[in-house]
Amino acid sequence: MADAPYIAGVDIGGTKVACVLADEEGNILARRWQLTRAQEGWQTVVSQLFEMTEQVLEGVPRQQVRGIGISCGGPLDSQQGIVYSPPNLPGWDAVPIKRIFEERFGLPVRLENDANATALAEHCFGAGRGTRNMVFMTWGTGIGGGLILDGRLYRGTNDLAGEIGHTTVLLDGPLCGCGKRGCLEALASGPAIARRARELAEASPESGVWQRTSPDAVTAQHVVESAMEGDTFARFVLAEAATYMGIGIANLAQILNPERVVLGTIAVKAGELVLEPLRRALEVHAWSRVRQVLEVVPAQLGDRAQDLAGVCLWLAD
Ligand SMILES: [Zn+2]
Known part of the structure; x- marks a missing residue:
């Protein structure tokens, strides 16, 4: 079945779950999605996934299906297929999702964390096409990473390679969700941008951000929207976060010497408003010969990335 033409992709997120059937060119032939009934426990979510997977596989002979690829938030064990x-995903504790799917569908199953799977998707079909050494970084609620080195996904020893969001970029900096201080994620993620705007609210009463929302309710989205309208304060807050992102990428580039870094959500939405300060930070913190070969670009796949993430597990080895 290694050259079977179809692949099923499963995306398990905290907000939504989706299943697709695709061909090896990345064309989506069938798609189902539902809101994740995460609070009802893992068994309920698995039954949602079974239902949708059955629907996308309906009428397709099993020998025409190469396998099922599952993309899910970590921590997980990709070899054993355990989440x-x-x-x-509250209540998911050592769920053997690979075995559960294999038993149900009689097809081989691969499991990968969502940042790695999305990196493969951007590498196969998006902004990372044609590269040998590429880093994909999610840049939204969290900052995660997937490393494609010498054309292959690099997972590390126990699936923790690429956790760029939790490298330290500021000594004694703000507390991170992971328990450390000064992590890149605590300084540059969406929630970090919102926190910084809130901290500086009293000093910036005239900012357009505060015409959109109150300091209690501010999100990175409000800051990006105001910055796009030219608001000086919002641009300052975004540039500060982007500078930390630039430092994080410079550290990464000094170690891995990649040819492309592909950035998710915030770079896609804010574009040059973040890429320009980010590149300036790179100029300060990365060697010119490292920068010479390095492009930093926004991701290209948008919502298709999640659909293709699981599928791509069967397109790379
Ligand atoms: Zn952290």
Whole structure:
């Protein structure tokens, strides 16, 4: 079945779950999605996934299906196919999702964390096409990473490679969700941007951000929207976060010497408003010969990334 034309992709998120059937060119032939009934426990979510997977596989002979690829938030064990308590999936503790799917569908199953799977998707079909050494970084609620080195996904010893969001970029900096201080994620993620705007609210009463929302309710989205309208304060807050992102990427580039870094959500939405300060930080913190070969670009796949993430597990080895 290694050259079977179809692949099923499963995306398990805390907000939504989706299943697709695709071909090896990345064309989506069938798609189902539902809101994740995460609070009802893992068994309920698995039954949602079974239902949707059955629907996308309906009428397709099993020998035409190469396998099922599952993309899920970590921590997880990709070799054993076990998911360990992702923060957005309460009650998932050592769920053997690979075996559960294999038994149900009689097809081979691969499991990968969502950042790695999305990195493969951007590498196969998006902004990372044609590269040998590429880093994909999610940049939204969290900052995660997937490393494609020498054309292959690099997982590390126990699936923890690429956790760029939890490298330290500021000594004694703000507390991170992981328990450390000064992590990149605590300084540059969406919630970090919102926190910084809130901290500086009293000093910026005239900012357009405060015409949109109150300091209690501010999100990174409000800051990005105001910055796009030219608001000086919002641009300052975004540039500060982007500078930390630039430092994080410079550290990464000094170690891995990649040819492309592909950035998710915030870079896609804010574009040059974040890429310009980010590149300035790179100029300060990375060697010119490292920068010479390095492009930093926004991701290209948008919502398709999640659909293709699981599928791509069967397109790479
Ligand atoms: Zn952290």
